[in-house]
Amino acid sequence: MRGFESQLLRPGDWLITGLAASAVIALAMLAWRSDGATHVRIYQSGKLFAELDLAAHRTLDVPGPLGLTTVEVAQGRARIAADPSPRQYCVRAGWLSQSGQVAICLPNRTSIELTGSKPRAYDSLSY
Template sequence: MMQPGDYLMLFCCIALWLVITPSCWSQGSATRVKVFQDGQLFAELDLAAARTLAIAGPLGDTVVEVAAGRVRIVSDPSPRQYCVRAGWLTQAGQSAICLPNRTSIQLIGNQPLAYDSLTY
């Protein structure tokens, strides 16, 4: 049986959880994108400037589009198109990787990331 104080404590815990969760999981908006080809930095672009970039890889060209503070891989010759399906990336720490063509993009912001998905 729960007492009135138990309901109050449960409400306080849920409210605290709702307040803390967004601040812990948000990485902030990105300001730049790093484009890698075969493990080497190919280009570092500002997200404020609209631009389309074609990167030659072993299978063909991967096309990266930067527009309105976001970035995406428009086309890639890889068979499964996972990096294209990632869609628009906007937050620091997000990335899209085209393994068969050895191309990837990674968004970076003003502050260093507390963690990333590769080392987590």
């Protein structure tokens, strides 16, 4: 009688385990792949203020209750460069480059959102 340990995993078991691990890795890479952004939407008080193409270099001042918020677009990315809000969270967000990323300046009621060529299947509100 052969040893009990040698009967636990046969060559076919190793093959199935390897194929399953490869499938899990491929599906994870597919699920977490992000779409490159092509446009930035600028909102003021919940209404669309402007939509800009990320391919062009541009700076736009958006008026709000506290003053002007400066949105900068360059090299396929966008950021809020300056804002009169006291804590500067939206400015600290830095450059956004992936579709679905958002920077929000709540005291000045201004936000930017990057959009891509295809709509996002989910966002933070979907959870």
